[in-house]
Amino acid sequence: MVAALEIRNLHASVEGTPILKGVNLTIKQGETHALMGPNGSGKSTLANVLMGNPAYTVDSGQVIFDGVDLLELEPDARSRLGLFMAFQYPVAIPGVTLANFLRSAINARRRDVDPADKGISIPEFRRLLMDKMNYLEISPDFASRYLNDGFSGGEKKRAEILQMAVLQPKIAILDETDSGLDIDALRIVAGGVNRLVGPDLGVLVITHYKRILDYIRPQYIHIMMDGRIVESGGPELADQLEAEGYKPIFEKYGIVPTEE
Amino acid sequence: MVTDRLSQEERELKRLNAEYTEKYGFSDPEQYAFKSGKGLNADVVREISRIKGEPEWMLEYRLKALEVYLAKPVPTWGADLSGINYDEIHYYIRPHEREERTWDDVPENIKRTFDRLGVPEAERKFLAGLGAQYESEMVYHSIREDLEKQGVIFLSIDDGLKKHPELFREYFGTVVPMTDNKYAALNSAVWSGGSFVYVPKGVHVQMPLQAYFRINAESMGQFERTLIIVDEGAFMHYVEGCTAPTYSRDSLHTGVIEIIVKRGARCRYTTIQNWSTNVYNLVTQRALVYGDATMEWVDANLGSKVTMKYPSTYLLEPGAHGEVLSIAFAGAGQHQDAGGKVIHAAPNTSSQIISKSICKDGGRSSYRGLLKIHEGAERSRSNVVCDALLLDGHSQSDTYPYIEIEEQNVHVGHEASVTKVSEDQLFYLMSRGLSEDEANAMVVAGFIEPFVKELPMEYAVEMNRLIRLQMEGSVG
Numbered sequence: 001m002v003a004a005l006e007i008r009n010l011h012a013s014v015e016g017t018p019i020l021k022g023v024n025l026t027i028k029q030g031e032t033h034a035l036m037g038p039n040g041s042g043k044s045t046l047a048n049v050l051m052g053n054p055a056y057t058v059d060s061g062q063v064i065f066d067g068v069d070l071l072e073l074e075p076d077a078r079s080r081l082g083l084f085m086a087f088q089y090p091v092a093i094p095g096v097t098l099a100n101f102l103r104s105a106i107n108a109r110r111r112d113v114d115p116a117d118k119g120i121s122i123p124e125f126r127r128l129l130m131d132k133m134n135y136l137e138i139s140p141d142f143a144s145r146y147l148n149d150g151f152s153g154g155e156k157k158r159a160e161i162l163q164m165a166v167l168q169p170k171i172a173i174l175d176e177t178d179s180g181l182d183i184d185a186l187r188i189v190a191g192g193v194n195r196l197v198g199p200d201l202g203v204l205v206i207t208h209y210k211r212i213l214d215y216i217r218p219q220y221i222h223i224m225m226d227g228r229i230v231e232s233g234g235p236e237l238a239d240q241l242e243a244e245g246y247k248p249i250f251e252k253y254g255i256v257p258t259e260e
Numbered sequence: 261m262v263t264d265r266l267s268q269e270e271r272e273l274k275r276l277n278a279e280y281t282e283k284y285g286f287s288d289p290e291q292y293a294f295k296s297g298k299g300l301n302a303d304v305v306r307e308i309s310r311i312k313g314e315p316e317w318m319l320e321y322r323l324k325a326l327e328v329y330l331a332k333p334v335p336t337w338g339a340d341l342s343g344i345n346y347d348e349i350h351y352y353i354r355p356h357e358r359e360e361r362t363w364d365d366v367p368e369n370i371k372r373t374f375d376r377l378g379v380p381e382a383e384r385k386f387l388a389g390l391g392a393q394y395e396s397e398m399v400y401h402s403i404r405e406d407l408e409k410q411g412v413i414f415l416s417i418d419d420g421l422k423k424h425p426e427l428f429r430e431y432f433g434t435v436v437p438m439t440d441n442k443y444a445a446l447n448s449a450v451w452s453g454g455s456f457v458y459v460p461k462g463v464h465v466q467m468p469l470q471a472y473f474r475i476n477a478e479s480m481g482q483f484e485r486t487l488i489i490v491d492e493g494a495f496m497h498y499v500e501g502c503t504a505p506t507y508s509r510d511s512l513h514t515g516v517i518e519i520i521v522k523r524g525a526r527c528r529y530t531t532i533q534n535w536s537t538n539v540y541n542l543v544t545q546r547a548l549v550y551g552d553a554t555m556e557w558v559d560a561n562l563g564s565k566v567t568m569k570y571p572s573t574y575l576l577e578p579g580a581h582g583e584v585l586s587i588a589f590a591g592a593g594q595h596q597d598a599g600g601k602v603i604h605a606a607p608n609t610s611s612q613i614i615s616k617s618i619c620k621d622g623g624r625s626s627y628r629g630l631l632k633i634h635e636g637a638e639r640s641r642s643n644v645v646c647d648a649l650l651l652d653g654h655s656q657s658d659t660y661p662y663i664e665i666e667e668q669n670v671h672v673g674h675e676a677s678v679t680k681v682s683e684d685q686l687f688y689l690m691s692r693g694l695s696e697d698e699a700n701a702m703v704v705a706g707f708i709e710p711f712v713k714e715l716p717m718e719y720a721v722e723m724n725r726l727i728r729l730q731m732e733g734s735v736g
Contacts, residue, residue, distance in 0.1 A: 051691050054683060079693040091688040095706025104702060105692040112693070146706070163692060 003066040003170040004028045010061035012049045019045040021227035030199040035206045037224035043206045047175040051085040080112045084169035086160035088176040092148040099143040132165040136192045154185030161192040171202040178212035190215030210242045272592040272621045277506045287505035294354040299347045308352045325438040325448030332442035339566045339597040349481040353395035388467035389414040396452040413458040420456025435518035443542040447483045447516040454484035459494040468497040475504035484515040490525040497528040506536040519547035528556040535563035545571040552579035559586035572601035575609035582611040587711045590623030599629035604637040615646040619655035628660045635666040643673040701731040
């Protein structure tokens with residue numbers, strides 16, 4: 001059965017300030033969606049709320065993932081169910097190698113299925129990691145570097161995509177994965193995502209700019225303003241946005257733009 | 261609220277003790293060749309010396325040290341030592357009449373203890389030599405034959421005195437004099453067990469020599485004394501490990517370690533201290549380092565109720581180099597007061613102190629360090645870094661970095677930081693499927709990685725396991 005992430009009338013706030021004001025969206029495995037919108041519209045908040053960042057408070061609404069009430073679960077349980085978020089600002093964990101971290105993450109999944117599981121063997125893990133790294137054209141020495149510690153912007157984003165490739169989620173949210181990347185880095189990261197897209201993966205690409213959508217071609221485009229999705233459509237919506245900017249939509253909905 | 265927290269800490273302490281008991285804290289019934297009564301006086305000292313068959317000069321040395329010990333007040337500048345009941349302690353327990361060269365000759369119950377701790381297995385796998393101390397005496401001491409043929413001496417300290425009296429007397433008490441501090445004096449009066457090591461000129465002992473210290477009895481005082489001489493151009497790595505059963509009454513471990521590193525030699529001394537949380541661990545470790553020689557202290561303090569230990573290095577000639585790399589883990593009811601001392605007494609000497617501490621469940625760690633550069637020690641360089649990681653809001657970390665510099669032309673760096681595991685780090689790791697405990701443990705593992713990577717592989721595995729044990733069920 002195809003897994004789906006269903007967001008129903010979701011309201012959420014940060015430190016008492018409402019950010020999401022009734023979001024409705026359904027993403028299925030095999031679909032690629034883009035969520036666009038100006039700064040401060042709530043795109044990243046949506047990503048963080050879906051993943052369970054404790055800095056955000058859900059005020060009302062529902063999120064059902066693969067038939068399970070996602071909002072009842074801790075972030076680790078959400079991850080083990082098959083949800084993934086590529087962070088806009090991946091966090092450095094000094095002293096922990098990318099390989100070690102990914103092996104622990106795989107083992108956490110295996111133990112979730114079978115508490116007596118002894119974990120993936122080191123040779124098996126190494127093969128898996130090397131396969132994914134080759135596939136994504138990532139240099140092998142990456143695996144022994146400390147997670148995001150001293151990584152360039154591009155390296156951080158590639159590491160996120162590598163994690164996604166290894167963990168094989170059902171639904172992945174890419175939170176402004178294009179931000180801070182030059183055109184070459186963007187091409188590499190988007191190329192990585194494209195290789196992973198397929199019938200088993202649903203993707204929500206969150207972006208401020210249309211740029212990344214030239215590489216990752218979503219079937220559905222959504223525009224978020226002031227905590228709601230105000231427009232949804234096909235790829236033509238992105239082109240329209242590119243040509244006209246957000247201004248006509250601000251005017252259409254009577255929204256005063258805010259800075260983040 | 262305060263009482264709530266205390267009772268929570270007590271519960272946590274009980275739980276940790278139960279875990280420790282299963283792995284290290286089991287005890288054997290007492291079957292000893294000799295056990296001194298409680299308390300300390302000149303008769304106890306004479307009895308120890310008599311049983312050991314020591315020369316007269318050593319008895320006199322011990323008796324003089326006893327006077328020094330009794331005259332010195334309990335230090336009050338560091339951890340709280342007021343809980344030690346000196347009159348309840350047994351100062352000498354002789355488990356067995358002889359020290360053995362093969363495990364088959366070690367009494368069955370003692371051998372079983374060390375088997376359970378994995379000590380003989382480690383010896384077979386990756387050690388150049390092993391000494392195993394049970395209560396007051398080394399019950400086993402052995403070194404690989406090829407090293408013995410090269411002139412490497414690795415004996416219990418008692419055998420060192422018997423078999424190499426001149427070498428012994430030349431160095432004993434010269435690095436840590438009995439008057440150094442109250443506990444060095446106590447050790448000098450009642451010392452028993454520990455190792456005597458001599459590595460001849462130019463000999464490189466590639467695999468580590470290990471000593472394992474085990475306290476079994478309740479209210480036990482263990483006073484290991486170790487003397488290591490690394491002759492010119494030689495190399496040696498000595499590792500000590502320590503565990504004890506968990507008792508409600510406190511025990512005392514008061515060691516003195518004296519090391520001489522001669523010209524161009526290198527010595528590494530690694531401690532993995534995992535005493536049960538009823539042991540006061542008050543140790544004086546010091547090395548004298550000569551021209552172009554290197555001393556490295558690698559010091560892990562995980563267990564004990566209170567530890568006071570500041571491995572020190574005296575850089576006596578040009579080109580001498582000293583390093584201290586330490587970690588301390590303080591859980592419920594523990595105070596780790598540790599650090600390092602480096603004294604630059606010659607030009608062109610260099611040193612580095614890296615100290616990392618982790619506190620959780622109300623544990624307390626203190627970094628206490630001295631960096632001293634004497635007048636005339638020109639072009640000396642030193643760098644001190646202390647980082648503390650707090651795993652909750654009611655644990656405590658303090659830093660007491662004393663720096664005394666009498667020379668202008670030197671380069672000194674000092675950094676200190678106190679951090680908490682950030683919410684962002686936890687969320688990031690959990691978003692990949694790790695539980696909160698696993699995420700915390702991973703941040704801690706990363707924090708101590710610079711330390712762990714300095715350990716031989718087998719010890720690194722053990723260290724990660726011990727940290728994991730400390731972390732399990734941690735209140736994040």
